[in-house]
Amino acid sequence: MKEAFKDKFLMGVAINRSQINQANKEEIDLITSQFNALTAENDMKWMYLHPKQDEFNFEQADKLVELAAENDMFVVGHTLVWHSQLAPWVFKTAEGDTIDDAELTNRLKNHISTIVGKYKGKIEGWDVVNEALAEDGSYRKSAFFKIGGEGFIENAFRFAHEADPEAELYYNDYNLINADKRDGAIRIVKNLKSKGIKIDGVGVQAHWSLNEPSIEEIETAIEMYAATGVKVMFTELDITVLPSPWEKSTADISTRFENSPTMNPYPESLPDSVQTQLANRYADIFELFNKHSDKISRVTFWGLHDGLSWKNNFPIRGRTDYTLLFDRNMKPKKAYLAVIQTVED
């Protein structure tokens, strides 16, 4: 895949802890032969990298960076500032009170400078801020926002840039194709740029389904983001084939629903007709990406194969989903061939 798309954009994959530790050689071979960019699926989130105020834990991140260096892969740092998978100490003083804006700024500076500084020149792109928007495009009312206002976003990008002036800096979120949220992200980009703060890209998570969002909506968003002068990235691509319990899709990881046979229609295997639908959907998406490859710098899949996809447990636990290009035996699916075909036509 990385060969097929080498003139278009990077092809990345998110890897889990066992893969970072190279527990299974077959998985590592597939990762390094197919992809040229790596993201840690979980291990570089705040709760793991910075579990206590005076304690950083770089063991897994170091291993990921080493694996990438050995195989000439681009490394994405995911993620510096996010309201989820955070450490409990972040908003509290030693006395248990909520910190004020000045202290939040101190803590963000220490967190970001230490991490970005440590991987200066090694981690080439950072999801500096993840998921700071609500569905209507206003700011998400997270503790970061309640304490720091929109200034927390500006500070985060400033501190990251100071720690590694060469690193690319991204704003990352889900549902960034929807008009309201898309316009919110564009507002963030413009606001940062108007203040002279560096931002290089918008990361569209791309937890999508067979029908949503439409190719037209994706195309409009690509064009609108690119028009602000940033690169567009599809940073967490997966396509669920399962029914959604929501009216509108989301990737808010705090929401969960009950499992049931209707919600889990393919526990044993995926019918050929749906396999074909998935392949066609992936082909349509990559045809669009290819058309706009001058604006797109990377496409990262959220997991190596169907058996490892987070969608098997989100937003309902214990389902069998078929979101990715490799099946549970790590064999390329029809969708894999369809994706490759979009560049071979």
Ligand code: XIL
């Ligand atoms: C997910 C991981 O895939 C899961 O293993 C974990 O339990 C929860 O987080 N948006 C993001 C990703 O930015 O970090 C999330 O990853 C999926 C939604």
